[in-house]
Amino acid sequence: MNRLKSLAVLFAVTLGLVALSGCKQTDVLVIEKSADAQHARIGVMTGSTSEAIATQQFPQAHIQSFDNVADAFGALKSGQLDAIITAYSTSLLLVRRNPDLRLLDERLSIEDTAIAVHKGNTELLTAVDKVISDLKAEGAFQSMSRRWFKTGPGPYEQIDVPLPDTGAPLRVGVSATREPFSFVDENGRVSGHDGDLARLIAQRLNRPVEFHDMKFLALIPALQSGKIDMIVTGMTATDQRRKFVDFTQPYYANSQVMMVRNWAAGVGPAAAEPGFWDGLKESIESNILAENRYLLLWEGLKVTFIISVLSTLFGTALGGVVCFMRMARSPLLQVPARIFISVLRGIPVVVLLMLIFYVVFASVNISPVLVAVVAFGLNFAAYAAEIFRTGIEGIETGQTEAGLAMGFSRKKTFRLVILPQMVRRILPVYKGEVISIVKMTSIVGYIAVLDLTKASDIIRARTFDAFFPLVLVAVLYFLMSYMLIVLMDWAEHRTDPRRKTRKVSAT
Incomplete structure (x- = not known):
């Protein structure tokens, strides 16, 4: 009943937020x-x-x-x-x-817009420069500008660029929230002026293309670390950026306004606003149904759920090991555990995520989702270790002594006497850490992972509806967190020894 009330409150709050999103300051x-x-x-x-x-x-x-x-x-x-x-x-x-x-x-x-490549990679720089020169001579840029930089309404004119299926892929970094330069279209692929340009370059170099969609701030670090081969996303070739990357010749002159x-x-201020229900219907149509954008949200939801669950499992297991080391008498075990906990709790998660992706695994071809699981799992382990230690130390030493007096070994005493009590003591705090992990996954867009927040960014970049996608994603995060809490509550209830005692008493 309490859960039904919570969901009712959530629904009311959601409607209120959507209503407030239509209010504008004058x-x-x-x-x-x-x-x-x-x-x-x-x-x-x-x-x-x-x-x-x-x-x-x-x-x-x-x-x-x-x-x-x-x-x-x-x-x-x-x-x-x-x-x-x-x-x-x-x-x-x-x-x-x-x-x-x-x-x-x-x-x-x-300003001059150009393609950025890794500093010192003269071979790729020369090859891409030649392709740009050829495309200019063939009039390809005029055609792309006409198709993508439209001054009137109507759909974009898409073209098909055949690419080889084999060979080393050309890894292209983009920030696909910058329509019409680069954005994710209804087919879930990177499109726009720079999407076409990247495919044309890959075609001329006889290589397949592989897009890495990430936040704009993360593009140059990704290029420097070797995670991508070049950046094609309407980037201006400034003197400051030239200190870190090399630029090709300009391919577009872009003005700032x-x-x-x-x-x-x-x-x-005097503009007539649509009614609440009409506005809600319009928002659902443009943000969820149009171009099958619900599929984008579904993919982001799955990735967020996978990262959250795997990070929790990995962090719990590692946290148990770190807790054992932290409580050991040997300084050889205790000191590394103390350092691990202090360092991991002192580093912001977004910094840890980028350090692991761009530094630790810089030269390794590894899935960004796996990197996210490792980063969040390490962070979770640092907090879980201290939660476990506090739970164990909170149990009276007499419990251990009683187990030993009954003839149990230390391991059996811990498993049968200490562990069940520790689990019941720490569950409220542990559940809070699990929910924190779910919410922290919203930063994985920095390493080109399509999670729920990234899906929202992509949708907002297409619809320019600044409010509805955020409210929708907030509700989805809440529902996911709520589902995990219900699952953990059920597990807690099933493993509660008092439940068995009550059953025996009832019979």
């Missing part, structure tokens, strides 16, 4: 030209050139950095920002889909 600075934004709240994408432009040209403004444009867009729509600085092609797409936004006429900068609310057109 106390926003009106910007008619870039000079009006000197004291504005400006959103940029972390690690992008727009971040540098905002800092240099608007030193008195409040700059807020986001992982992707969709997050900044949501902040602008809700009134948390006054403006966004981003690429013209992306801004044009946003304005076309959202009449309550507009672009300022000014160009804040014009400022996007603001379209108050002057009368679309802003």
Whole structure:
């Protein structure tokens, strides 16, 4: 009954959040030209050139950095920002889909977009440069610009690029939340201008292509560590980036512009909003049903569940070993266990994840999902070891002495007397750590894993609905956590020795 009440409360809260997502603040600075934004709240994408432009040209403004444009867009729509600085092609797409936004006429900068390769890899750099030169001479870039950088509505014009099935794959790093440069289409493949470009380059080099979709900030570390061969995702060839990677010749000149609310057109505060149920229906259609996006959510949900469960199992087993070492009398066992626990509890999980992927396994061809399981499992083990130790030390020493007096060995005493009591004592805290693992998996997008949060990012990058996908994913995370808690409660009930005693008494 209590669980039904919890689900009812969750449903009510969800409806409230969706309703609130339609509420918009109107106390926003009106910007008619870039000079009006000197004291504005400006959103940029972390690690992008727009971040540098905002800092240099608007030193008195409040700059807020986001992982992707969709997050900044949501902040602008809700009134948390006054403006966004981003690429013209992306801004044009946003304005076309959202009449309550507009672009300022000014160009804040014009930059060369190029392909990044590992520093010193002159062979690949020369080969890709030649392909770009050939594509320019053949007019391929004009064709791609016409198909992807559209100024009007309508579907994109897709082309088929035949690729070989054998050979060493060309590993291409992308941030597929940057439509129309790179995004995940209805078939679940990386598409867009740079998706086509990567396939054309792979075709000319007679190699299959393998896309690695990750957060923009993680692209250069992935290239430096050898996890990918090149970056093709609308990246500007800045002097700072040239210190770490090599760039090909430019293939596109992209301008940075400022996007603001379209108050002057009368679309802003006085705009009529759809009703709650109509808005909910529209959100479900565009975010879940359109282009079979529920399949993307399903894949992300499966990956999140797999990582959570395997990390918990691995971390529990390793935590038991570390606990044994931590409680041993020998310093040769105790000191390493203390160091392990201190280091793993002191390192943020996202840093640990990237260190393991880009440093420890830099030269190893290993599944990012397996790396995530190892990273989260190590983190879980550090906390589980201390939970186990506290549970064991909380049991009176007389329990062990009683077991030994009855003729049990120390191992049998621990298994039959100490362990069952320890499990009952630690379960509340242990369950909390399991739920923490589920929530921590939301960062695996940094190593190109399609989890539930990454699926939400991909959907938001296509629909530019900043709220509904987040609310939906929050509900899915809750349901997954709730299911795991129910499962652990059932296991606790089944293994409770008092249950057997009650059964015997009843008979």
